Amino acid sequence: MTTSAHSSRPSSPVSRPLGVAAIGYAFMGKAHSNAWRNVASFFDVPAIEQKVLVGRDGTQVAEAAAKYGWAESATDWRAVIERDDIDIVDICAPGWMHAEIAIAALAAGKHVLVEKPLANTIAEAEAMTAAAAEARARGVLSMIGFNYRRVPALALARELIAEGRLGTVRHVHAAYLQDWLSEAESPMTWRLRKETAGSGALGDIASHAIDQVQHLTGQTVTEVTGTLRTFVTQRPGPGGAEKVTVDDAAWATLGMTGNISASVEASRVATGQKNSLKLEIYGSLGSLTFDLENLNELNFLDARLPVREQGFRRILVNEPEHPYLEAWWPQGHIIGWEHTFTHQIRDFLLAIRDGSQPSPSFDDGLQIQRVLTAVEESAKNRSTVTAVKASTRRCVPPGEKDDPDDLCAALPGLVSGG
Known part of the structure; x- marks a missing residue:
């Protein structure tokens, strides 16, 4: 199969199940594998086959493939995306690998799902978005994995806001707090190196919070004032102490369209908080909270309601009338975190079946990347950063430019203010 972006075709035949390849077998690879393995048991989706799981360590990826339900394993993702029996590429690798794999897979005519954040830099995210747009014209689809959009309670919250149940939304608070790095002796990982992770708590978990703030309200961040902190500056590595080059925690005040103000905080050193994404949405006619x-x-x-009757009431979101839940258990039987990935795969497969644009798109991922970069710039310069509409200059994927180091450099998307 050709890899030319101009002559490749979508590989989504209706005569056989869609062949899936997943790249990455650690935390996210395991979560995605569980979703691919179970989605057809609960939802009416196109048939799929878990063809191949890809990883760098041949022995470990073979063990993971057998455990997670994949037919085979491989160590060369480039060879895998050339295969005619692969129709979907699910990228669960670290962020620094996203752009190269996604652009190549799209050029090869494969539908692409990629974990958030979209990339480690704006230039990479722009290249991916341009490649996705070109692929979309050929019927090849792509989606970024902000799985918390598929939490039924949050999907219900979005419906209530859209229906006007909160009236005019005025302000939102989002806090994503974890404590897995609270101890200074916690070992060094790729997530603590800027060259591999891009950023720390900011890209890892604040990206989820920012996506929720925008997705729930239907509005867009336009202005950012941010702060970043690294509390533990060295971590034990294989050869001794290593410098931590990303943030442990992030804070941001956001100005948004719709005259909404929002605050976001994220930390991986919030002792006692395991995986708490708290959201509070306050409107003129009501409020919503979620954890x-x-x-x-x-x-x-x-x-x-009359003041004497007002107060927060708990909605147990597991009725068949609630988003996604008609497929699961009788009411009162709760579901878990892993189900969000099954819902995500369900929505992606239905978009492929219907030929519709999956959501969130790479464009959405790029917009989040701009906000993350604005937080970094604001924290560095102690300034307010305004996110503006990108230039209309076409962003060309790698391989189509004479100078790949200048990839989309003319598309800053941010200006300093205040």
Whole structure:
């Protein structure tokens, strides 16, 4: 099969199951594998086959493939995306690998799902978005994996906001707090090196919070004031102490369209917080609160009720009438974090079946990347950064430019202000 971006074709035949390749077998690879293995058991989706799991360590990826339900394993992702029996490429590798793999897979005519954040830099994200646009014209689809959009309680929250149940949304608070790096002796990993992770808590978990702030309200961040902190500057590595080059925690105040103000905080050193994404949305007619550690529950206050009757009421989100839940268990039987990935795969497969644009798109991922970069710039310069519409100059994928180091350099997307 050719890899030319101009002559390749979508490989989505209706005569056989869609062949899936996943790249990466660690934390996210395991979560995605579970979703691919189970999605057809609960949802009416196109048939798929878990063809191949790809990883750098041949022995470990073979063991993971056998455990996670893949037919085979491989160590060369480039060879895998050339195969005629592969229709979908699911990228669960670290962020520094996203751009190269996604652009090559799209050029080869494969539908692409990639974990968030889209990339480690704006230039990479722009290249991926340009490649996705070109592929889309050939019927090849792509999506970024912000899986918390598929939490039923948060999907319900978005519906309630869209229906006007909160009236005019005024401000939002989002806090994503973890503590897995609280101890100074926690070992060095690729997530603590800027060259591999791009950023720390900012890209890892604040990206989820920022996506939720925008997705729930339907509005867009336009202005950022941010702060970053690294509390533990060295971690033990294989050869001794290594310098941590990313943030442990991030804070940002966001100005948004719709005259909404938002605050976001994220930390991987918040002792006692395991995986808590707290969201609070306050409107003129009501409010909503949510905590990921109680992901089946949404709290809703209706300010239109008489004052003597007002108060937050708990909605247990597991009725068949709630988003995604008609496929699962009888009411009262809760679901878990892993189900969000199954919902994500379900939505991606239905988009492929229908030929519709999956959401969130690479364009959405690029927009989040701009906000993350704005937080970094604001923290560095102690300034307010305004996110602006990108230039219309075409961003060309690698291989089509004379100078790949200048990839999309003329598309800054940010200007300093205030």
